[in-house]
Amino acid sequence: MEPLLVDIIHFYPGENAQPHNTKRFEAVNIDPPTDITTTIVRRGQPFNGVLRFNRPYDESDDTVQLVFSLGDKPQMDTQGSIFLKRDAVPDKYSWSAKILDVGDQDNTISFEISTPVNLPVGSWAVRVVTRLKSSPAREVYDFDQDLYILFNPWNPDDQTYMEDTNLLQEYVLNDIGKVWVGPIKTTRGKPWFYGQFDAVVLPAVMFMLDRAEMPFHHRGDPVKVARVISRIVNSNDDGGVLVGRWDGQYEDGTAPSEWTGSVDILAQFLEFQQEVPYGQCWVFAGVVTTVCRALGIPSRVVSNLVSAHDANSSLTVDKYYTETMEELDFDPNNPKGADSIWNYHVWNDVWMARPDLPPGYGGWQAVDATPQETSSGMFQCGPAPLEAIKQGVIGLNYDVEFMLASVNADLMRWRKDPESETGYSMVDTNNYHIGRMILTKKPFVFDPNGDEDRQDIIGEYKHNEGTASERMALMNGVRYSERAKRYYAVAANLTNDITFKLRDIDTVPIGKEFRVVVDIDNNSEEGRNIKAALTATSVFYNGVRAESVKKIEGKIFVGPSKHEEISILVKPDDYLPKLVEYCNMKISAMAIVDETKQSWADDDDFQVLKPNINIKFNEDLIIGQAATAVLSFVNPLDRPLTGCEFRLTSSGIAGRTLRLAASEAGPSQLLSVELPVQPNKIGKINFVATFKSAELKDIDGAASVEVFEG
Template sequence: MEALAVDVVYFYPKENAQTHNTFKFEAVNEEGPKTTIVRRGQPFSGVVRFTRPYDVNNDLVQLVFTLGDKPTLDTQGAMFVKREVVADKHSWSARLTNLENDTLSFEVSTPVTTPVGSWTLRVVTRRKDSEAREIYDFEQDFYILFNPWNPDDLTYMEDTNLLQEYVLNDVGKVWVGPLKTTRGKPWFYGQFDAVVLPACMFMLDRAEMPFHQRGDPVKMARVISRIVNSNDDGGVLIGRWDGQYEDGTAPSEWTGSVDILQQYLESQAEVPYGQCWVFAGVVTTVCRALGIPSRVVSNFVSAHDANSSLTVDKYYTETMEELEFDPNNPEGADSIWNYHVWNDVWMTRPDLPPGYGGWQAIDATPQEASAGMYQCGPAPLEAIKQGVIGLNFDVEFMLSSVNADLMRWRISPESESRYSVVDTNSYHIGRMILTKKPFVFDPIGDADREDITNLYKHREGTASERIALLNGVRHSERAKRYYEVATNLQNDMKFKLRELDTVPIGKPFRIAVDIQNTSDQILPVTRRLLRPHLLQHGNSDGKRLPYGRLTGDGLGGSRLGGRNIKAVLSATSVFYNGVRADVVKKVEGKIFVGPGKKEQIGIQISADEYLPKLVEYCNMKISAMAIVDETKQSWADDDDFQVLRPSINIKFNEDLVIDEPTAAVLSFVNPLDKTLTGCEFRLTSSGVLGRTIRLAIDDVPARGLVSGQLPVQPSKLGNISFVATFKSKEIMDINGAATVEVLEG
């Protein structure tokens, strides 16, 4: 008798998907040949039908699963289907569960360390009394993923309820903007879209990640942080921050990850363009698709420490003009981003001492190389919080990002180091760290915002927070030198830059500095007037005074502790990564402040002055600097804010019914006193045919209604979410979201 010939193999994709938490993948549910998607370390069912009855005494059936084209012990599982099998979490096995004539049902168990990816299956049959074999190759896609529901998996999350958010939720928020006007930007992760898993496989192959390492979430997360950017190896996204996006898609236009991954897979080329929050959105999509719990994390205000000093250093000339470079680091200056976005991923860390598992930070936005490539993490949050910088990977870089001290230095020829400390600020960096709250999605508000600052650092100013930072300093010779130079400075003038809360686009704003003289010295002073029409000032009771007129009771001479101060105020449009775009207004002047007196200086900036110089996201920086003539005390401070734009309102004029076309009405009011041109809406949802719809609309007059109707056809029942963006030549980064229930027909 000949060996068994296979007629068909079937893996019950939908039934297995229910028990393996893969039921949301479109490829499991689509018409035609089904894709099987299971999780490692958990049995799954299959059936094979032969062309003749199975002879239990003489027929042998072997299943051979293989990952990659050069199988090894780690990337191949070969097993005979047997009635009696002792399941082992570290081994492959196949147990016969039912036999009916020519049909054999079985259950396969995979090792809990199985590399994730797209596996192939070969069924090999032969008779016990013969070496002749029959071979059948299963030609449908078969994926094995990480299993965070399994206590033996390195990605296991003890509170499995949270996996509904960190693995199965396909819509979220990314918090962006300056500290005082943070807003949640809706993002469609779409990890269950049919294109995502093939795109993930292409990414890992492009990164040349060895197949046998693809079962280690530590190595996998590090590779993902590298391959989502295009700096080293033809990764997914090209980063760009200069506002010039004509040959690609502006970062603010993206509504989610799927369009990006689809373009990457189809073109097999890098996609232009992304920024940190776009990188982070794609990382979460990839991680959740593969089964690694992931969330997007936003840090306000974020430091880039370019020279491993655990400080962010700003340098000024003797006359307090800010330098655009670091004279002590030719490779690049430190920088401060209004916000920076990266990811947390959840895993056990068997490569580290106990206590460093759980959330790990990875950053796919290229800032500097780690081990020769643009990758960052996974860095344990606990290590970052405690300042333990000797652990893998990149803990020192992340510690600086959230907890570096801001130090300002002034050129000082008489100083041994050539620089003197203007001031130090221990509170400026890492002011707030946000992520999306589990199980909540607020399309139009911030009810879904979760503050996780306490996971990254101790409360600012506490002994624990200082100890954590100094732990890092203690292990860095460069950092020690910087902190030894910085001393507590005693000065008799106090300055405070008044922070701006909100500025609606098209409205004026004012820069103001409060000055207080606490001196009781007797010094000869010569009173000098401010340059007319440049600075405004007021007296201690807050009463406004005319331009150029100073408080005081005399015109010079010896006065008790009087101080003459040179001040410079400026407003600049900036990109969110701290790079300056255009100076909107800069003025300087001198003011006299008597002993025990308070003054306020300020300048007004009109909409006509700043609107032509706004860059993407409408971020502004106000800066103030001062030097005291008598004591040479110097001071500087700055503040970032965002000119606020409207949100898109999404409405439907009728109930949404599955498979029935309708229209989504998108609208907002043009906030500018100018016509909007080159206008386009983009709407994305996983619950409608076509996924992403784009609509160009006519020019919109000044202060007019911006509106468009986009055709949609719901394809899923229940609640579905929509994410919308709008762009024009005059204003961009307008977005909105909505969640709507789709009903039965």
């Protein structure tokens, strides 16, 4: 009898994709179908295939073996070798191949493959080995197409399983989202196109994991995979995806505010195989969610408003002042770097069980790909269980202490004091300042123009501020840290008979003036002489000061039981030339009372507000037919805008990202451009737009539109 030779093997990419929730991957739906197809399935769930041979399969004389392998040096965990059998019984921790049907007329066998539920994820190679039982000679056939096997959060035995599987529509299958950016009073959702189903994403993710030199046999553990993703999305250690930059100098790359989504970044990374300039926290976080959702790890983007960066593990954010209450921009006790407070900071939550920890710490885990501090010698952070952060259990893996400080550190102010043992005495401590809101996108809602889709999940990260549970969780962390204990030991009650209050500024439209005011009340029976300073500064969102906009210093006398106020007026011409990206401003006030040496300091952040881009279509959108998108907004400045450029992104149009230069716009003038678009998907599609000019940057807008059949 002649040997059994493989003519073709086929894995029904479209049919298998339906039960595996992988139908939306572009690579599965290549249109029109070509010979090159990509099969994308999830682990621990059977999928079907068919083999065609040169002659009918003879059960009594032929053996057919399928060999699945991952990586160039397959080991036990990264190889599955199975014989096709009629009576194969699937087992959730092993491979099997069951014969479903033998076609005598057309030389085919159809079969069902079952994979282990803890299988490493990635692009698996398939080989078919046939031989006659009567002969040792083997015939080998290699399948030349991609077969991706992903995490399976729909399967109760998978470590990524989410009990409320409805939520997977949001946390795995939704390809558009919102990232909340900006200071607490003016935070707004910035639309972000995740695009995890784009044909370029899975190959880029495989390249990332290889670039991080992640062992293939670790790729089945979502804890290890998420930790590696937090490291490889930044380029600090190992030529990862994005270069972080926060100084406003982006001429040799793309400014972080110009990105509309993750796909352009991952496509650039894969094509040139080098890091992409530039990212900031929400860009890192957007890419992490794309990568996790593509692999099947449920993920959400999380924004912490007023976020602490604790550089010395004291669980406090420490600000230092001279004897006359001038703020120091360094930490005299930490040569490595000063603590800082970011207006907001964005990271990710990923969902998984934690068999590596005691029971009770599964569920959402925080990971942060923005390079801030090293963990185990590399710029990576997490996964840190939200439950451990909430309870202050800092000994658990990974980086719970850093995340606890981010959302719940106390702000402590210290003034140089030669008479104090440590050289500094405490000005005040604020338990409420850090971690005011923790926002993510509400499942199943997308509001392109407003904030109906905003969800505050602060209760998942910490107990209510000021409650006994919240204080205990923080003190629980302090108890385990010798350094933190020393800082908290000094926080004694100070006697103060003057109250100071810095008035909040809520919103300032760009081009309008604002006033900084401090109210001073003397609660004593004696007059008081007070030295005070008020400053307005432009700041980067990570808390780094850019330029001083206006400052006044002076003395004021406040009579017994009297009220006074001090203020400065800041005009547009004072601040417009000094604004940096995202238009964040900080107002700071400091005071010291001559008679009692009582000192006080406070600051407040707000954002100068800019308009949104309006996206309109003058006709119904019909699949395959050209249409016109009209993008517009009014120039809010009293000067022209030059070097204008719009960028429009959607997964539902030909070309995905379109750019258009626009002519100069005069002061207070409507700037409007028309962009030709061609829809290529039926149903609801989302658009995200950004705008930049020499005078005004970081303007964006979004729209959801229905596309109809022709």
